[in-house]
Amino acid sequence: MVKIAFNTPTAVQKEEARQDVEALLSRTVRTQILTGKELRVATQEKEGSSGRCMLTLLGLSFILAGLIVGGACIYKYFMPKSTIYRGEMCFFDSEDPANSLRGGEPNFLPVTEEADIREDDNIAIIDVPVPSFSDSDPAAIIHDFEKGMTAYLDLLLGNCYLMPLNTSIVMPPKNLVELFGKLASGRYLPQTYVVREDLVAVEEIRDVSNLGIFIYQLCNNRKSFRLRRRDLLLGFNKRAIDKCWKIRHFPNEFIVETKICQE
Numbered sequence: 001m002v003k004i005a006f007n008t009p010t011a012v013q014k015e016e017a018r019q020d021v022e023a024l025l026s027r028t029v030r031t032q033i034l035t036g037k038e039l040r041v042a043t044q045e046k047e048g049s050s051g052r053c054m055l056t057l058l059g060l061s062f063i064l065a066g067l068i069v070g071g072a073c074i075y076k077y078f079m080p081k082s083t084i085y086r087g088e089m090c091f092f093d094s095e096d097p098a099n100s101l102r103g104g105e106p107n108f109l110p111v112t113e114e115a116d117i118r119e120d121d122n123i124a125i126i127d128v129p130v131p132s133f134s135d136s137d138p139a140a141i142i143h144d145f146e147k148g149m150t151a152y153l154d155l156l157l158g159n160c161y162l163m164p165l166n167t168s169i170v171m172p173p174k175n176l177v178e179l180f181g182k183l184a185s186g187r188y189l190p191q192t193y194v195v196r197e198d199l200v201a202v203e204e205i206r207d208v209s210n211l212g213i214f215i216y217q218l219c220n221n222r223k224s225f226r227l228r229r230r231d232l233l234l235g236f237n238k239r240a241i242d243k244c245w246k247i248r249h250f251p252n253e254f255i256v257e258t259k260i261c262q263e
């Protein structure tokens with residue numbers, strides 16, 4: 001200000017010009033700063049909205065993942081692990097009169113099974129359909145390794161027959177799964193021999209509710225009988241036993257012919 005007082009007109013003009021330039025410069029700078037700010041604000045808004053979008057997506061995927069895991073848990077809880085296996089094995093029946101003929105082709109009989117094997121429950125539920133070439137009865141068989149029981153439901157008679165599980169005949173579920181795997185892959189020679197069981201229905205069982213849920217479901221509301229091996233029967237009226245039938249199945253790498261007789 002003091003300087004201005006001594007300024008010549010040219011100096012004043014110069015000063016004005018300088019001020020003009022400064023004003024211009026400062027305006028430009030301000031505009032630049034403003035533009036920068038606006039830009040920054042604009043980019044921030046953009047980042048903000050995409051961030052919100054990401055969060056929403058993340059949240060949604062968490063909810064979805066939760067639903068999937070929850071659903072899987074509920075499914076696993078309510079639907080026990082089980083797989084249905086199908087298999088066929090053939091056997092040579094030396095007692096079949098057709099096979100005792102000399103020079104005749106050996107007559108192999110097929111046995112087909114459908115098995116629901118539940119390793120978690122230690123149980124095998126075997127369905128024997130109506131056989132096409134033999135006199136065996138269709139049946140549903142339960143081998144319950146937890147309860148140590150076998151139940152035969154003869155589907156022609158509608159009766160249940162129960163006996164202790166014979167672990168030297170029946171393979172554990174894990175090995176049965178392997179056997180069916182081998183049968184399915186065709187790597188296994190499905191020709192085998194027969195083991196015969198001769199059983200007698202000795203007494204009626206009125207209450208099957210203490211034999212496990214699986215046997216209960218199979219045999220509840222049906223006539224149920226306890227089976228005994230004929231060779232272990234002492235003092236039993238053997239002549240009174242007249243009706244017999246067979247169930248052929250494979251609880252192992254061989255066929256078991258279960259003959260059940262009843263008065």
Ligand SMILES: *[C@@H]1O[C@H](CO)[C@@H](O)[C@H](O)[C@H]1NC(C)=O
Pocket residue numbers: 166167168169195196197
């Ligand atoms: C299991 O079955 C086999 C073959 O039939 C027999 O030799 C064995 O005595 C049976 N075991 C029991 C406990 O019945």
